[in-house]
Amino acid sequence: MEIRLDDLQGPEIAAMLQAHLDEMHRHSPAESVHALDLDALRVPEITFWTVWDEGVLLGCGALRELDAKHGEIKSMRTDERHRRRGVATVLLDHIIEEARRRGYARLSLETGTPAAFDAARLLYASRGFTLCPPFGDYREDPYSVCMSLAL
Template identity: 35%
Template structure:
């Protein structure tokens, strides 16, 4: 079982996992791809959560509020020592619950293609995300694709 916290990114373990995420993105995406850096994750419209087990970070992910009443999932990364143990799912479930609680009508994300992204795509699809069109300021390329989850309105 993981302890999920809202993360202010001050903990060195959180910063190290973001650095690992950024390094992985740099290795696995085209040169013209963009992704959020640490300072972007500290903006007021972004909330970051992390999953912990025995004082060790297991996973991290963020929800960026978009002006159109939707949310964007950003910077999902599980530490390699916790791969396949449900840490990423715990963060994703937290983000989905936060989106519902905030009254968002949809969660969206951009991800890459290829083996480096296969586990992430499978996780999103397991929780109901479906492939769809580009959104917000994103543009469709041969490399990326977009996943969306419509949230029930109460």
């Protein structure tokens, strides 16, 4: 597996992010979906990576700088054909390491509460993320949970 810094220009990533948005809307009401589209990801405070294997896009994820000491994980996604191969784990470890390299004191994320998000919550917990109150623009929501990791 190879992790690449991505410019969000390729058709493969556009398709993956659309599938991500579609899935989020299948499991949560629109007001509870916080996934970003391509344009929202193309801002200076977001760094975006993709994971590839022999020319095949396996997954993606991003790191948003909230402030000089706090980062947020965004757009974590593994293509459904490549799940349970460790793609998300490799990418999550990469993002955590990058957050540490940047000197962040905290790394946070928002994910869903429905059963479809169980694997994601378990992955984050396996790396030390714990439940936390909503941060940034997030609000209490029965379809949403925030997690954080002290770095």
